[in-house]
Amino acid sequence: MSADSTIPNFRILVVGAGGVGTLVCVALERSLQASVTAVLRSNFDQVNRHGFEIESIDHGKLSGWRPSAVVNCIPSADPSEPFEYIVVTMKNVPETTDLPSIIGPAVKQGYTTIVLIQNGLYIEETIAQAFPACVILSGVSYVSAHERNGHVVQDSRDRLALGAYHSPSLDNEYENSKLREFSSIYGAAKVKVEIVEDIVLYRWRKLLWNGTFNTMCAITQLDTSAIRRFGEHTMIRPAMTEMAAVAKADGYDLGDDIVDVIIDSIPEGLSIRPSMLVDIDKGNPIEVQVILGNALQIARRRGVQTPILDSTYQFLKLIQARLLAAREYLSASIESSHR
Numbered sequence: 001m002s003a004d005s006t007i008p009n010f011r012i013l014v015v016g017a018g019g020v021g022t023l024v025c026v027a028l029e030r031s032l033q034a035s036v037t038a039v040l041r042s043n044f045d046q047v048n049r050h051g052f053e054i055e056s057i058d059h060g061k062l063s064g065w066r067p068s069a070v071v072n073c074i075p076s077a078d079p080s081e082p083f084e085y086i087v088v089t090m091k092n093v094p095e096t097t098d099l100p101s102i103i104g105p106a107v108k109q110g111y112t113t114i115v116l117i118q119n120g121l122y123i124e125e126t127i128a129q130a131f132p133a134c135v136i137l138s139g140v141s142y143v144s145a146h147e148r149n150g151h152v153v154q155d156s157r158d159r160l161a162l163g164a165y166h167s168p169s170l171d172n173e174y175e176n177s178k179l180r181e182f183s184s185i186y187g188a189a190k191v192k193v194e195i196v197e198d199i200v201l202y203r204w205r206k207l208l209w210n211g212t213f214n215t216m217c218a219i220t221q222l223d224t225s226a227i228r229r230f231g232e233h234t235m236i237r238p239a240m241t242e243m244a245a246v247a248k249a250d251g252y253d254l255g256d257d258i259v260d261v262i263i264d265s266i267p268e269g270l271s272i273r274p275s276m277l278v279d280i281d282k283g284n285p286i287e288v289q290v291i292l293g294n295a296l297q298i299a300r301r302r303g304v305q306t307p308i309l310d311s312t313y314q315f316l317k318l319i320q321a322r323l324l325a326a327r328e329y330l331s332a333s334i335e336s337s338h339r
């Protein structure tokens with residue numbers, strides 16, 4: 001935050017401005033409390049020249065929109081003005097990406113708070129180990145948004161459950177103060193932010209969705225409405241039941257009616273192309289490890305049978321091998337496939 005200003009102006013780096021990240025940039029800039037630097041990759045040239053085209057049910061139509069700065073590589077932390085927050089909104093694909101080494105140059109240990117807004121389970125530990133003096137916030141986003149070459153369409157409202165990933169070496173109250181601070185910036189314009197005590201509970205709950213709809217839509221190329229029509233009772237519900245059993249074995253009892261609760265929360269006929277299906281459409285690697293692999297490791301450790309999720313995982317690993325080969329990551333993919 002700038003020392004001489006009465007209005008806070010937090011320096012925030014957003015890493016990966018696709019569907020979710022671009023909307024994070026908009027919400028933070030619209031709070032009027034943040035200057036956002038967005039790190040872009042394939043969409044850098046387009047956005048640098050023409051800005052983003054955004055159709056958002058929260059923020060309306062924005063043409064030629066830009067955050068305070070766009071860059072195409074991670075900037076080094078400026079010793080006199082380091083980032084207060086780094087928000088990670090790129091895909092979490094450990095087969096291709098070592099996240100700590102990507103964001104490392106921009107982090108000031110003991111100063112920068114790292115905010116993970118990504119799907120998946122137990123994604124925080126590698127960041128906490130790499131940056132033990134940094135507060136880690138973990139966010140489960142319920143937005144639905146997709147991006148292609150600077151064009152972003154958001155078709156469901158942005159809602160975020162946000163919690164601190166508590167580190168034994170940091171002061172709990174300090175972590176909570178960063179949690180409240182970031183929530184109030186992010187929630188200042190349109191987004192509903194819910195501060196939660198145990199984010200892992202929310203990650204498990206969302207995994208019932210992502211671990212079934214995302215994965216099965218990705219394999220079949222069906223959207224959520226079609227997969228419900230043809231496979232809700234044969235595939236989706238049984239797979240959700242397996243996931244709930246794994247969560248329970250991990251100490252998170254989601255309740256006997258959790259499958260009905262999740263299914264009933266989706267309006268009849270709603271057609272969503274989950275982000276994993278969009279990745280396949282784009283030929284991008286998929287988040288199979290953090291969305292399914294990590295949960296299945298817990299299932300094996302706890303002795304929970306998950307036949308449907310196991311097959312789903314194995315099919316996705318084959319699809320991942322194809323996607324990685326196309327992006328010349330094949331050898332890495334083959335090594336990491338020996339679970």
Ligand SMILES: NC(=O)C1=CN([C@@H]2O[C@H](COP(=O)(O)OP(=O)(O)OC[C@H]3O[C@@H](n4cnc5c(N)ncnc54)[C@H](OP(=O)(O)O)[C@@H]3O)[C@@H](O)[C@H]2O)C=CC1
Binds near residue numbers: 020043090092118120
């Ligand atoms: N889309 C959705 O509706 C939802 C997504 N999520 C989760 O949010 C996270 C983000 O998803 P989503 O927005 O869909 O993903 P996108 O693929 O749309 O966006 C990710 C962006 O990160 C960029 N990126 C990847 N690696 C780097 C890097 N090393 N440096 C800079 N930029 C990089 C990508 O660039 P490039 O184009 O070059 O690959 C892309 O622009 C995921 O964990 C997802 O599971 C959660 C809720 C809903």
Ligand SMILES: CC(C)(CO)C(=O)C(=O)O
Binds near residue numbers: 141142
């Ligand atoms: C459930 C959904 C569609 C939005 O919250 C999502 O998480 C995704 O597409 O990955």
